[in-house]
Every structure is written in C-alpha cells, then in structure tokens.
Amino acid sequence: MxxxxxxxxxxxxxxxxxxxxxxxxxxxxxxxxxxxxxxxxxxxxxxxxxxxxxxxxxxxxxxxxxxxxxxxxxxxxxxxxxxxxxxxxxxxxxxxxxxxxxxxxxxxxxxxxxxxxxxxxxxxxxxxxxxxxxxxxxxxxxxxxxxxGLTAWFALAERAQVRPGETVLVHGTGGVALFGLAIARAQGAEVIVVSGSAEKLARAKALGATHVVDRTAGNWVEAVYALTGDRGADHILEIVGGAHLGRSIEAAAMGGRISVIGVLDGFEVSGPVGPLMLKGLTVQGIGVxxxxxxxxxxxxxxxxxxxxxxxxxxxxxxxxxxxxxxxxxxxxxxxxxxx
Amino acid sequence: MxxxxxxxxxxxxxxxxxxxxxxxxxxxxxxxxxxxxxxxxxxxxxxxxxxxxxxxxxxxxxxxxxxxxxxxxxxxxxxxxxxxxxxxxxxxxxxxxxxxxxxxxxxxxxxxxxxxxxxxxxxxxxxxxxxxxxxxxxxxxxxxxxxxGLTAWFALAERAQVRPGETVLVHGTGGVALFGLAIARAQGAEVIVVSGSAEKLARAKALGATHVVDRTAGNWVEAVYALTGDRGADHILEIVGGAHLGRSIEAAAMGGRISVIGVLDGFEVSGPVGPLMLKGLTVQGIGVxxxxxxxxxxxxxxxxxxxxxxxxxxxxxxxxxxxxxxxxxxxxxxxxxxx
Amino acid sequence: MxxxxxxxxxxxxxxxxxxxxxxxxxxxxxxxxxxxxxxxxxxxxxxxxxxxxxxxxxxxxxxxxxxxxxxxxxxxxxxxxxxxxxxxxxxxxxxxxxxxxxxxxxxxxxxxxxxxxxxxxxxxxxxxxxxxxxxxxxxxxxxxxxxxGLTAWFALAERAQVRPGETVLVHGTGGVALFGLAIARAQGAEVIVVSGSAEKLARAKALGATHVVDRTAGNWVEAVYALTGDRGADHILEIVGGAHLGRSIEAAAMGGRISVIGVLDGFEVSGPVGPLMLKGLTVQGIGVxxxxxxxxxxxxxxxxxxxxxxxxxxxxxxxxxxxxxxxxxxxxxxxxxxx
Amino acid sequence: MxxxxxxxxxxxxxxxxxxxxxxxxxxxxxxxxxxxxxxxxxxxxxxxxxxxxxxxxxxxxxxxxxxxxxxxxxxxxxxxxxxxxxxxxxxxxxxxxxxxxxxxxxxxxxxxxxxxxxxxxxxxxxxxxxxxxxxxxxxxxxxxxxxxGLTAWFALAERAQVRPGETVLVHGTGGVALFGLAIARAQGAEVIVVSGSAEKLARAKALGATHVVDRTAGNWVEAVYALTGDRGADHILEIVGGAHLGRSIEAAAMGGRISVIGVLDGFEVSGPVGPLMLKGLTVQGIGVxxxxxxxxxxxxxxxxxxxxxxxxxxxxxxxxxxxxxxxxxxxxxxxxxxx
Missing domain, CATH: 3.90.180.10 (Medium-chain alcohol dehydrogenases, catalytic domain)
Known part of the structure; x- marks a missing residue:
C-alpha cells in the first residue's frame, strides 16, 4: 500500500x-x-x-x-x-x-x-x-x-488576560493576525487592524475589526492614539518584528502587553527603553x-x-x-x- | 527662618x-x-x-x-x-x-x-x-x-515571583544591582553577579553573591550556562540596556523573565527574537x-x-x-x- | 435652598x-x-x-x-x-x-x-x-x-480570567447575577443560570444565557455535569452562600474558581474539602x-x-x-x- | 528472586x-x-x-x-x-x-x-x-x-507568591507544617507556628519559627493580631480543616491567601463570609x-x-x-x- x-x-x-x-x-x-x-x-x-x-x-x-x-x-x-x-x-x-x-x-x-x-x-x-x-x-x-490559530490564542487567552472593553492591536492580515482579530472580538475587545493594503483592511473590517488603519496613509501610531483617545492599545500582536517593535512600544497603553510573534522583518527586535519602562510594559515571546x-x-x-x-x-x-x-x-x- | x-x-x-x-x-x-x-x-x-x-x-x-x-x-x-x-x-x-x-x-x-x-x-x-x-x-x-531599592524590589518581588532555588542574574554592582542581590538572596535564590571589575566582584561575593562572573574574562553568557548546567538564569535585572538585552535573552532560562531597568548603554534596546519566542520569555519594563x-x-x-x-x-x-x-x-x- | x-x-x-x-x-x-x-x-x-x-x-x-x-x-x-x-x-x-x-x-x-x-x-x-x-x-x-455591576466585573474580569469557551455558572437572577451573565457572555463564555423560577429562567434565556437550570426540578449539580459533559463550571458566582458553597464546589471544574459574593443564606459558608483539594479550586471573596x-x-x-x-x-x-x-x-x- | x-x-x-x-x-x-x-x-x-x-x-x-x-x-x-x-x-x-x-x-x-x-x-x-x-x-x-514536602511547596511557592517580609502562619508541627516553616523562611517570610504543645513549639522555634503561639493558652487569633500589629497573616497553611478554617479567615491579612490542605478535623470546612469578602481573601485547595x-x-x-x-x-x-x-x-x- x-x-x-x-x-x-x-x-x-x-x-x-x-x-x-x-x-x-x-x-x-x-x-x-x-x-x-x-x-x-x-x-x-x-x-x-x-x-x-x-x-x-x-x-x-x-x-x-x-x-x-x-x-x-x-x-x-x-x-x-x-x-x-x-x-x-x-x-x-x-x-x-x-x-x-x-x-x-x-x-x-x-x-x-x-x-x-x-x-x-x-x-x-x-x-x-x-x-x-x-x-x-x-x-x-x-x-x-x-x-x-494557537499562536494567537496562546498570546491573547493563555498568557494574557484580555478584558472586555480593552483594545487589541493586530499587525497585518495574515493567519495569526486574523485569528487574533477573531479571538480578541470573542473576548469583548475592540480590535484595530493595521495593514498597508486598503483592500485587505476592508476585508478585515467586514470580519469584525472595530477600526482599521492604513499604515501607508501616515503615522499609524498617531492613528492609534487618535482612535483610543491617547490611551493606546492594551494588547499588541507584534507580527512584523525588527524595529517595528519600537513602534508597538509607542502605541501601547500604560501597563500594556506586546506579544512578539513574527520574524517578517528580521530576527532582531529593537525599541525605545523609555516608554517600555515608564509604561511598565510586558513584552512576551510567544512560541506557539x-x-x-x-x-x-x-x-x-x-x-x-x-x-x-x-x-x-x-x-x-x-x-x-x-x-x-x-x-x-x-x-x-x-x-x-x-x- | x-x-x-x-x-x-x-x-x-x-x-x-x-x-x-x-x-x-x-x-x-x-x-x-x-x-x-x-x-x-x-x-x-x-x-x-x-x-x-x-x-x-x-x-x-x-x-x-x-x-x-x-x-x-x-x-x-x-x-x-x-x-x-x-x-x-x-x-x-x-x-x-x-x-x-x-x-x-x-x-x-x-x-x-x-x-x-x-x-x-x-x-x-x-x-x-x-x-x-x-x-x-x-x-x-x-x-x-x-x-x-524600590526598583529592584518591584522587579523581583512585586511583578515577578522569584522562587527558592531559582537563579537571579544581576548586571553590575551599582545601587539597583546590589539591592537586587540582597532581595533575591532573601527570596532563596542563587545570585550571579556579572561585572567588569574583579575588585567589585570580590565585594559582591562578600555580600552574598552565589557566583560572580568577570565579563572581561570571556563570554559571560557561556559562564552563566556553565554555572547553571545550561539551565540559564530565571530572572535577570537588565541594567545595562542597549544591545546588552540581547545577551540577557541568550542567558535566560526557559520561561525566564528579564526586567529592563537601565539606560547606561543608551535609550534603545535590542535582541534576538528567536530565543525570545522559543523560550517564551517575558521582558518587563520597570519604572520604579x-x-x-x-x-x-x-x-x-x-x-x-x-x-x-x-x-x-x-x-x-x-x-x-x-x-x-x-x-x-x-x-x-x-x-x-x-x- | x-x-x-x-x-x-x-x-x-x-x-x-x-x-x-x-x-x-x-x-x-x-x-x-x-x-x-x-x-x-x-x-x-x-x-x-x-x-x-x-x-x-x-x-x-x-x-x-x-x-x-x-x-x-x-x-x-x-x-x-x-x-x-x-x-x-x-x-x-x-x-x-x-x-x-x-x-x-x-x-x-x-x-x-x-x-x-x-x-x-x-x-x-x-x-x-x-x-x-x-x-x-x-x-x-x-x-x-x-x-x-462592579461586583460581577471584579469577580469575572478583574480577579478571574474568563477565557472564551469556558463555562460560567450564575446563581439566581438578581442584580449581580444578571450582570455576571452579561459580562461572561462578553468574555466569550457559555453561561448557565440556575434559579428556582421557570419564568425568571425564561427571561434569563432571552437575555443570552446558554443554558438554564431549574433547581426545583432536581439536582442542579447533576444538571451542570450533564450540560458540560462532566467538565463542570470553570467559574461560579456563588451568590447564595451558606452550605450552598458546597454544591458549587461539587459543580466546579478542575482548577475552577468560585467567587463568594452573597449572604442570602447566612453569614457562614461551608463545603466539602475533598473536591476543593483534588480539583485545586480557588475560592475568592469579592468585596465589590x-x-x-x-x-x-x-x-x-x-x-x-x-x-x-x-x-x-x-x-x-x-x-x-x-x-x-x-x-x-x-x-x-x-x-x-x-x- | x-x-x-x-x-x-x-x-x-x-x-x-x-x-x-x-x-x-x-x-x-x-x-x-x-x-x-x-x-x-x-x-x-x-x-x-x-x-x-x-x-x-x-x-x-x-x-x-x-x-x-x-x-x-x-x-x-x-x-x-x-x-x-x-x-x-x-x-x-x-x-x-x-x-x-x-x-x-x-x-x-x-x-x-x-x-x-x-x-x-x-x-x-x-x-x-x-x-x-x-x-x-x-x-x-x-x-x-x-x-x-511538595504540598507545602505547591501551596507557598507554586500557587502563592510569598514575598520577603510577609507573615506565614502554619498550623501544627506535622510533616507539611514543618516543610511550610522551612520553605517560608527560605522565601524571606516571618513564620508563626500555632500548636497545642509547648514542647513542640519549642522545637519549632529552634527550627527557625519567628513566633510560636500555644493555642491552649488563649485565643490564638488574638495572638496573631498582636504579633502582627493587627495586620494578620498573609499566607496560612490550613492543615486542621473543619470549622478551623473560619479562625484562619479571621487571622488572615487583607488580600491574604489560605491554603486548605488538611482533613484532620473532618471533611467539611466552614467559615464566616463577611471577612472572606471584605478582606478579598483567596482560599485555595491544594491536592499535592x-x-x-x-x-x-x-x-x-x-x-x-x-x-x-x-x-x-x-x-x-x-x-x-x-x-x-x-x-x-x-x-x-x-x-x-x-x-
């Protein structure tokens, strides 16, 4: 056989x-x-x-x-x-x-x-x-x-505690990102999807994203500030990696949590230590x-x-x-x- | 008056x-x-x-x-x-x-x-x-x-849970580092102090450090592996900052926690994403x-x-x-x- | 004036x-x-x-x-x-x-x-x-x-972490209970409401309860086992108090959490220690x-x-x-x- | 053979x-x-x-x-x-x-x-x-x-976080109690041992107990208040069980944690709901x-x-x-x- x-x-x-x-x-x-x-x-x-x-x-x-x-x-x-x-x-x-x-x-x-x-x-x-x-x-x-699926679940539901009314930020519209969107919505969170494609953002919106941000249209961190009344995002699925982590640190709320998941932009992450410390952020590596x-x-x-x-x-x-x-x-x- | x-x-x-x-x-x-x-x-x-x-x-x-x-x-x-x-x-x-x-x-x-x-x-x-x-x-x-004092306490006793028998790694012999040494010893942990000064290391040893590592004598991450049987450090007070965070990520144990405290080496931290994810590390910013x-x-x-x-x-x-x-x-x- | x-x-x-x-x-x-x-x-x-x-x-x-x-x-x-x-x-x-x-x-x-x-x-x-x-x-x-409202929120969203797909059990249809129903649903949980009034259960069902159990119709703990395939309830809002806590301990899932909120049945709670220990339960007092x-x-x-x-x-x-x-x-x- | x-x-x-x-x-x-x-x-x-x-x-x-x-x-x-x-x-x-x-x-x-x-x-x-x-x-x-040994460890080091300077209360001088004494001391805690035998208390003191209380000499809860300046015990190993849990609830500090371990006094525990709620206590069952x-x-x-x-x-x-x-x-x- x-x-x-x-x-x-x-x-x-x-x-x-x-x-x-x-x-x-x-x-x-x-x-x-x-x-x-x-x-x-x-x-x-x-x-x-x-x-x-x-x-x-x-x-x-x-x-x-x-x-x-x-x-x-x-x-x-x-x-x-x-x-x-x-x-x-x-x-x-x-x-x-x-x-x-x-x-x-x-x-x-x-x-x-x-x-x-x-x-x-x-x-x-x-x-x-x-x-x-x-x-x-x-x-x-x-x-x-x-x-x-499990990567998004482990980040948002196993290692983090997403509370209803919190804001979850998802980078992109790949597999982990769209699972993150669905899981965070199931947790009662608002979800902001950031992507460089207007067409993909429209599809993310149709799937339940509360807000979408086109990162080709300007400073997406400022857009997150505007959408949240400067509070920032309580949880971020950092799928891009590299220096992009630094922008996520800027976008994060006081006491926020960033799940590092992706290596699209290289195997070295970096970011500013000032807001990391002053906001008391948690950056967690997620290995599925x-x-x-x-x-x-x-x-x-x-x-x-x-x-x-x-x-x-x-x-x-x-x-x-x-x-x-x-x-x-x-x-x-x-x-x-x-x- | x-x-x-x-x-x-x-x-x-x-x-x-x-x-x-x-x-x-x-x-x-x-x-x-x-x-x-x-x-x-x-x-x-x-x-x-x-x-x-x-x-x-x-x-x-x-x-x-x-x-x-x-x-x-x-x-x-x-x-x-x-x-x-x-x-x-x-x-x-x-x-x-x-x-x-x-x-x-x-x-x-x-x-x-x-x-x-x-x-x-x-x-x-x-x-x-x-x-x-x-x-x-x-x-x-x-x-x-x-x-x-509070910075070391907040990192090790408020936001982390150091268990007896775990290994805490402290960078340097400044104020936060020596408080970290004393607090971690009080928690029942073994403490490794890494410094570039043999004289300061001798004083750290006299203050209760379990192990001291002279970072001018070779690769201190390898020394940590050797001292812990490859387990690595469960908690790290990252006081140097900058690209040094990357070395701490390498030195951390599975499920380990790194407290980012210092800005001695600049306001941008960086490190490899692979071990961050595979070890499921937590990097926490501590703002006192x-x-x-x-x-x-x-x-x-x-x-x-x-x-x-x-x-x-x-x-x-x-x-x-x-x-x-x-x-x-x-x-x-x-x-x-x-x- | x-x-x-x-x-x-x-x-x-x-x-x-x-x-x-x-x-x-x-x-x-x-x-x-x-x-x-x-x-x-x-x-x-x-x-x-x-x-x-x-x-x-x-x-x-x-x-x-x-x-x-x-x-x-x-x-x-x-x-x-x-x-x-x-x-x-x-x-x-x-x-x-x-x-x-x-x-x-x-x-x-x-x-x-x-x-x-x-x-x-x-x-x-x-x-x-x-x-x-x-x-x-x-x-x-x-x-x-x-x-x-805050009592139910504090029990389910501040001190507990309710994950999507978990089961939350709510006793009664008073103020805390109905807030618990709404909050747990927002967290993606299934909610079982137990009450002695068929009419109130019908209203709870209309408000989104996944399952309702009439406690006058038999052993409500057995009903919870049946509804969850013997898994039990991951979170319980114990609003009745008294010896009723013991029934909640029986109804709780492995690793489950019971929030003690109410004094309707007296100021002394009691329950069996066997399942409390073997299930590794957490009983938390909630004071708003x-x-x-x-x-x-x-x-x-x-x-x-x-x-x-x-x-x-x-x-x-x-x-x-x-x-x-x-x-x-x-x-x-x-x-x-x-x- | x-x-x-x-x-x-x-x-x-x-x-x-x-x-x-x-x-x-x-x-x-x-x-x-x-x-x-x-x-x-x-x-x-x-x-x-x-x-x-x-x-x-x-x-x-x-x-x-x-x-x-x-x-x-x-x-x-x-x-x-x-x-x-x-x-x-x-x-x-x-x-x-x-x-x-x-x-x-x-x-x-x-x-x-x-x-x-x-x-x-x-x-x-x-x-x-x-x-x-x-x-x-x-x-x-x-x-x-x-x-x-593991029961005491699981209660104090795995499921609880005992911080240096906190007070741990241990009932009796049996196996779990003396392990609890040793582990809590290793965590930097003060330990109060309550027992009915003056001779056993003397031995517990020799083993490192910070304070010992003879429960035959009066109200041991009042003794705990006196020893802690009314703060109470942050962690309690409840080894007696039964209605004794109620006394532990009275002895517990604000936000305190009680580990239910023992069945010496029967298979039903009970206690007052008022302080359980107002102190926001956590009662955790420990099954080794x-x-x-x-x-x-x-x-x-x-x-x-x-x-x-x-x-x-x-x-x-x-x-x-x-x-x-x-x-x-x-x-x-x-x-x-x-x-």
Missing amino acids: TMRRWTMDAIGRDRLSFGTAAIPDPGPGEVLVKVAAVSLNYRDKLVIETGMGLPLTFPFVPASDMAGSVVATGPGADRFKPGDRVISTFIPGWIDGLNAGNARRPPYKTLGGFHQGVLSEYIAVPESWLAASPASLDDEEASTLPCA GHRRALEDFVRAVDRLALKPVIGARYGLAELPEALAALDRGPFGKLVVTMG | TMRRWTMDAIGRDRLSFGTAAIPDPGPGEVLVKVAAVSLNYRDKLVIETGMGLPLTFPFVPASDMAGSVVATGPGADRFKPGDRVISTFIPGWIDGLNAGNARRPPYKTLGGFHQGVLSEYIAVPESWLAASPASLDDEEASTLPCA GHRRALEDFVRAVDRLALKPVIGARYGLAELPEALAALDRGPFGKLVVTMG | TMRRWTMDAIGRDRLSFGTAAIPDPGPGEVLVKVAAVSLNYRDKLVIETGMGLPLTFPFVPASDMAGSVVATGPGADRFKPGDRVISTFIPGWIDGLNAGNARRPPYKTLGGFHQGVLSEYIAVPESWLAASPASLDDEEASTLPCA GHRRALEDFVRAVDRLALKPVIGARYGLAELPEALAALDRGPFGKLVVTMG | TMRRWTMDAIGRDRLSFGTAAIPDPGPGEVLVKVAAVSLNYRDKLVIETGMGLPLTFPFVPASDMAGSVVATGPGADRFKPGDRVISTFIPGWIDGLNAGNARRPPYKTLGGFHQGVLSEYIAVPESWLAASPASLDDEEASTLPCA GHRRALEDFVRAVDRLALKPVIGARYGLAELPEALAALDRGPFGKLVVTMG
Missing part, C-alpha cells in the same frame, strides 16, 4: 519532489492518521528555503499543521479510535505548563522541522501528538489551528503553545462558532502554487487539500 | 549653586520634613546635565530620594505626626495598581524632575508623597530605598514602583535586617564631589548627608 | 422618613452632585433593618449607588466640571490595588453605611469618590454599576471592587453596549414600595428615580 | 501482612527501583483503615512516598539509568499545568491508593512516575518530599502537586540545604509501630527504612 507525499532531498525549494512511499504502520503508542488537509505557515517556507538551522533528516517531509482522521491504532494507543477526527500539535510533547529545553538550547522540535512533517497522505505519530478536531469545522478549516491550550482553543472554536479565514485552497500536487501564494502574503491561511 | 539648598537656574552641571531660601510652610494636606539624607541616582546626573526633556521649573532643586523627619503638619494632614521618620516616594501620587498616564504621554512626574527635588534642608510636600522609614535603618541608609510596594519593601527591610550598601557619604556642600563619584560608577549608593 | 431626602433617626425600616435639608456646599476637593437615580442593593435593606453593626451617624441617609451630574465644584477640585455625568463608588477611597484595613478590622467604609448615603437630591462628596458615567447609559441604568476596575467596567459597558437589567423603577417618594419589591427578590435591579 | 513487602488482603489495619513476592521486571517504559526508604503520611493511615472510597486492588501495597535507586530499565526507558537516585511522585502522570479529571470525578489516582504503593523492597513503575532525588539528602530524608513543581522543589532543597525533619525511623518490619506513632501525631515525618 503506497501513498503520495512531498519530500525534499536537500534544502531548497527546487529540491521538493512529489512521490510515493509505503503507508507506515503505527508502532506502540502510535496512531495512523489519514491526512485530509494541510495548512501552510510562513515558517514552512523558511524551513524549505533555508532549513532554519534545524537538523533535518532527508528525505524530509515539510509542513506541520494537518487535520485528518485516525484509521488505525498501534499497541497500547487508546486516546483515539479509528474514525476520530484529529489535528496535529505544532510542538509534539509539550502538553501543558513549561516546554522542555534550556537556556543554551531552547527547544524547536516541531513537526516539519526537527520531526518529519505532514505533507503526506498518511502519517503515523504518537497519540500524544494529536488533539481532537473541533466538531464545528471541516478538515480544511481545522488544519489552520495548530500553529497560526501547548496541547492543553490547543484543546481549550478547540472548545472555544466550537462554542463560539469561530471560523478560520482561508485565503486559498490547493490540491496536493499544487504545493508550488501554494508556496508562490505564500510569497505574496495571503489574506488568512493557505490550505493544501489532500486527495 | 532660612535653610540651605542646591538649585539650578538652567540645565547644566555648571548651573548648580548652593544657597539659601525660606523654610516653606506646609499647606493643606502637606507636611514639613527636615531632610536628613539624600541618595543620588544616575538619573539625577542625567536630569542635571540634560534635563531629560522634562518641564523643569527654575530655580530647580535636584534629586528625588530623601529620608528625614516630620517637623510640622499642615491643615488636614494626619498620616504622620511631628517626629515621624519618613522617606520620599519617587513617583508622588502613584499609590497602588497602575500608574496614571497614557500611551502618548507616559508619566514621568517624579521628584527632582517634574516636581521640585529634595536637596534642601526642608521640604513641604503632600503627606501622600511619603512613606514611613524602616526602623532598622538610619536616615542615610533609608534614603536609598525610594528609587534604587508604587507606594504600597515601597511600604512592603520597608517591612521586608526591617524584618530581614537588609542593609543598603552605601559606597560613599558626602556633606551637603559636597554635591560636586558626589556627582564626580557618580561619574565613576560607584559600588552601591552615594549619599549626601545634610547638616 | 433645600432638597428632599430620605433619612433614618435610628435603625429600622419604620424609622425612615422623607424630609428636606439644606443643599450642601462642596468643601475643598469636593463636588456637588445633583442625584438623578439611585439603585438599591440587598445590602441597603440589611443596613436599614439591622445596621449591620456599622457605626451609623443619625440622621442617616441610606443607599450607596447613584448616578447624577456635577453642578458645582469646591476649591481645588478639578477631576470633574459642572455638567459632567458621574456615578458613585461603593467604597470611597479604594482607588486601585489592595484596599486599606487589617485582619482585625477589615474595611467596610461604604456609602450608605460608614459614610452617609445617596438617597438625597444633592450630595457633596470628595471628587475622588466619583467615576465618570458611561455615555451609553442613562442615569437610571448607570446607577446600577457601582455595587452590583476599586475605582480603577469600575472605570474599566464603564469603558466595557460603552464599547460593548451592555445594558443593565432594571426590574422596576420608583419615584423618590416611593422608597417603601421599592423596599417591598426588594423583599420579594427582583429580576435585575430596582432603581429610584429622583425628581 | 524474591523481595519483602507489606500487603493488605482487605481494608483494615489488622489485614496488613508482611510477606514476600517476586521482584518484578520493568516493562516497556518502566524502571525497576530498589526502594531505600518510605515516608508515611496521615493519608496512608486513612487508606489502610478506611480505603477512602478508593478502588483498591488486593493484595494491596500501601504508602506513596519513597526514595531509592534505579537498578534496571525496561525497553524504551531513558530518563534514568541504573544507579540514579529517584523519588516517587504522589500523583503519577501529573507532569505540569492542570491535572486530569473532571467535575464529577476529580482525580485521586495516587500511589498507595488507586495505584499499588511502595512499601516493598522493589517496585517497577513507568519512568515518568519518578523524579531525581536531591543530591544533598539521604534516601530517608528524600522520601519525605513527594507528598508532605505536579512533577515539575517537585523538580523545582528538589532544586531548592539542594541549593538551600533544606533538611526535612524526621520524627522517627523504623525498620521495614516495624510498620505497626510506625502506624502507632502516626496515631499520636508526630513532630515531622515518620520514615520506614528498608533492609
């Missing part, structure tokens, strides 16, 4: 090839999952193109986020049964509390990185690496939760999150009928087209549908 | 003059304090030399931190009575919870800045601006608590703290018999010598003794 | 009398407020009937919660100007952080208790005792926020809250267009009728409208 | 028998531990005498807390190697964050309860059920950490704690050289004598030494 999958034999987008392999058997404690949909993250692009310094094993299957159904269970595996709909966890083994690792070697043992990825019709993984899918989402939608928080998020998705925003869908063979769309900066998530 | 005091008629160290003025009367809700000792902060030097952009009123009395005794009370003032020993609060009016201010104008309404300072034999101030002195300290010692925390700190000082480290003492007329010592980077605090 | 007001010359409902007094002048730091509406709490009934052990000063004006407009300001008062719409704070002087008081004498210095109350056409109070009214509410609605939280709540009310539920309205002369309605256990709040 | 162990064939102290069994083989993911010492808890007595409603499997080996050394590892087990010194976890499988279970069935799956216990010369258990022993303690001392906290505690024990207090030691055959000593209420822990 064979299956189709994407693999790389070396780092580089040109080393991707679409081929076949034997369907694996689930080992002790493992389950075999028929993958139905895979959601792509900007990080997958970085891994494919640069390896990100990770110890990849070739042939390497990229991508981390999938939704599918259990088709078989290995010896001793009893968390799921055949037919159960499941999603992957971005950082397998991080169940709750603090992640493993240390100061010298912070952990980055993710699917489609340290571990093999999910762009494959079947995967066999330890049962602890999976969470139940939300009943209210189809597989394409559910596949967007493990990384982009643990399985318990993903399970909390799944429950919230079901209860609140939150709908992930899918920018475009691709067939399994269309991975190159999906990566090209990732290059252009999509509105919401890109999903590869299997079979 | 006249008193002696230091004033400036314009910004600049050369505009300091030592003169006399009438002893003020305490107005409604005010108390008159006979100042016994004034502790100097690096910030006082910056205010004197640059004004720090503050709306100074000339003639301007510098310095924020004093200890003294109440000698008279104005109408309606009943928190203190004549003879009570008191210390100033660095940010008058910040009693508890969140400070006033907003995103556009974070508050910096301190004594010896927005407000007149304390380098004066008498001051008349609202009674809410004062806290009771610790009984276990003399006035010279007590004068060091309002800014340097509120009166309730100062009162908690005073109680801890008394109960634990904590002793501030005074590097040198000066007479009231010797302010220039004290400022020159501040230029050289003292070990502990510099105190001006009145009368 | 005289005004009408309610006073008591001794403890007891029969000692209430409706009379006139001189309109007070605002002293230093005070403002004169023309009261537009007063909201009654169950506590007001207890104070009127029993004094609650408080050191009342006769003639005593009852009631704590009012909305009105500033008509004059005393010397030095600058937080408000004539025409500003304001509401009272239940515990004057508690601005933020921890309230004053100690173990022996916990503070209960409220309006209409330790301090004179607000059932008067005009009151002169320190400006710090007031907060700005929400723009989206009229005075009758706004008068319900200082005690009942501070002014900063009230200001946060006012902002949330405006931004989310939350509408207090007013069960009935009375003219100023109709206080006896209002108290009789309070005896019967109203749905939502009872408001006395001035003039 | 056989080993000695204690088993019960039914509930009841008279059903204990000392016999032999085959030394088990470690299965997949398991390790074989040679048990060196077992520490007894009051709970063990309850399990032996009443079963506590647990689904015991007979023959049943009692007791939960042991220290020993790994002698063999099963397939796939790699957390420990032969020779490693280890201690048990009280609640196997609770690694970090929130424990499993739900409202209807809070988890009580402990060693020597739901699972077989450790009063056996060898045990084979999943490697995840163990933590590394502190290097600074011998096995007898180390065996006291998993339940009594998770492995990550145990590892934190082990590190603290090593770094601070904390020494458990062992009241008496018994040989393996002397279990009846040890249980008799447990009946009498020991000072500190009772330890059974193997071999």
